[in-house]
Amino acid sequence: VSYDRPEISFHSTANGPFRTAGFVQSAHMHGRGLGVADASPSVRVGITACSATAWVADSSVRCLYASGAGAANAITATIALRTTTLSSSFSYDAPSGVRRDSLSPGNVPGAHVWPGADAFVPLVTLSLSGGLPQEYSPAASIGGSACGFTTWLSESSVAARTPQGDGRFIAVVVTIASQAGTGTRIFTFDAPRLTVVSPTNVPTNGATLSLNGARFGAIESSAAARVGGTGCAGSFWKSDSSITCRTPFASSGP
Numbered sequence: 001v002s003y004d005r006p007e008i009s010f011h012s013t014a015n016g017p018f019r020t021a022g023f024v025q026s027a028h029m030h031g032r033g034l035g036v037a038d039a040s041p042s043v044r045v046g047i048t049a050c051s052a053t054a055w056v057a058d059s060s061v062r063c064l065y066a067s068g069a070g071a072a073n074a075i076t077a078t079i080a081l082r083t084t085t086l087s088s089s090f091s092y093d094a095p096s097g098v099r100r101d102s103l104s105p106g107n108v109p110g111a112h113v114w115p116g117a118d119a120f121v122p123l124v125t126l127s128l129s130g131g132l133p134q135e136y137s138p139a140a141s142i143g144g145s146a147c148g149f150t151t152w153l154s155e156s157s158v159a160a161r162t163p164q165g166d167g168r169f170i171a172v173v174v175t176i177a178s179q180a181g182t183g184t185r186i187f188t189f190d191a192p193r194l195t196v197v198s199p200t201n202v203p204t205n206g207a208t209l210s211l212n213g214a215r216f217g218a219i220e221s222s223a224a225a226r227v228g229g230t231g232c233a234g235s236f237w238k239s240d241s242s243i244t245c246r247t248p249f250a251s252s253g254p
Contacts, residue, residue, distance in 0.1 A: 006079050008086035015091045018133050019067050019155075039080050045090050046073035068092050069136045070177035095181025098128045098172045126174055127157040128181045136176050142187055143170040150174070164218030165189050190215045202247055206233065209245040216240050 038055040043063040050063035061077060072088040124142075132138055132155050140150040140160040148161035158174060168188035174181050196212040209232075211225060220237040225245040232245035 005082050006077060006084045008075065008077060008084050008089075011075055011086055011089045013090065015093060016065065018069050018092045041077060041079045043075065043077045045075055046070060065090070067133050068177075069133050069179065071179055092177070092179070094179035095128045095132065095174055095176060097181045098126050098174055098183030098186060124162050124187075125153065125157055125159050126172060126183075128174055128183070132156065132158065132174075132176055138174055138176045140175070141173045143167060166215075166217040192216050204249065206247050206249050209247055211243045211245055212241055214241055216243055 041053050041055055041061045043050045043053045043061060045063075045065045046068060048066045048068050051066050052064040054062045056062055069092045071091040071094070073090045073092075074085050074087045075089050076083055076085045126140060132152060136152075138150050138152055138158045140147040140158060142160075142162055143165050145163035145165055147163055150158050150160040153159055166189045168191075169185040170187045170189070171185065172183045172187050192213060192215045194211055194213040196210075198210045198212070199207070202209065209225075209227075216223060216237060216239070218240060223235050223237040223243050225232045225235045225243060227245070227247050230248045233248050234246040236244045238244060
């Protein structure tokens with residue numbers, strides 16, 4: 001004799017914090033499958049078993065869900081070796097956002113190389129609310145570019161190796177189990193620094209200047225230079241430390 005397979009038709013709690021937060025109604029089964037007495041049911045959310053499961057009635061069980069992450073997790077109940085699944089029915093709360101006042105540092109050099117020094121790869125610490133379970137692997141991006149690596153520090157922070165880039169007021173995104181927390185307009189790469197212009201005197205009908213310094217960007221990003229208040233006829237990025245400029249006609253004065 002085989003009894004009918006249990007069926008989950010309703011789950012009363014659609015989402016919850018990543019950390020275990022008390023008994024919640026994990027599965028409510030209607031009509032059949034649970035029997036008339038406690039048959040030691042077990043329930044898991046996604047691939048993680050509930051910390052505790054309690055039989056309530058022929059139509060419901062309760063479980064203390066374990067810490068976890070991710071959206072649209074399936075709930076699977078097992079009663080007397082028979083299983084049933086309610087797909088895409090429970091989501092852990094996503095990280096709620098990266099905070100601007102918690103970035104450390106709040107800006108870094110764009111190309112990660114200082115003139116005359118070895119390569120320098122800065123790290124930035126990102127703090128956010130919403131919670132980050134340690135057993136999951138976070139990922140961070142700055143301005144749409146993935147960080148070199150991201151490592152978990154605590155339930156509210158990660159450290160990331162910043163990508164090369166340029167610009168200011170850039171968005172930072174931290175993702176865990178396909179759920180993202182975003183901080184908009186919170187990160188800035190260091191501004192360019194001009195140190196040497198050569199030559200310092202040119203004819204009024206135009207000439208090519210070499211502009212040297214630092215932080216001109218890791219890649220060509222439409223550099224623009226001007227002499228006085230007049231834009232160069234053409235500006236050409238060469239490296240993080242060098243740009244050439246074709247001076248406009250009739251440039252004069254110091």
